[in-house]
Amino acid sequence: MNLLLALFLLLEAVFEGLRIGGHNLASEIVEDIYRIGIPLVFFSWAYRKYIFDFPKLPSLIKIFIGYLLLRFALFDSIWNISADQNLFYYGTVKVYDRFMTSLGTWGWMWKGISLVWGIAWLTKWGNK
DSSP: OHHHHHHHHTHHHHHHHHHHTTOHHHHHHHHHHHHHHHHHHHHHHHHHHTTTOGGGHHHHHHHHHHHHHHHHHHHHHHHHHHTTOOTTOOOSSSHHHHHHHHHTHHHHHHHHHHHHHHHHHHTTTTOO
């Protein structure tokens, strides 16, 4: 469930990439699905499991960090595919883009590690 929710949250990369690529109608449709689906799925799930159950709060924090790691690992690639750009393209304007470009393959190694780590935390792999 955690992994599916995190992947659903990455729809933001799809609609932003579609908009940059000039596919405005498709971008609007995906953005509407994102805006309607996120509150419905997240709040119905989170309210039931965590709002009044404070001993489970560290688990919620671990899930949130897992999502952030998964987003770091996948967002740029999904955005580039949606915008019809090179898969490994970084821009030149934002500080993040310039930093990741300066890292070269080390940046992609960080993304690979973040992908594995994020999936492990979201699926609660290794927890007994």
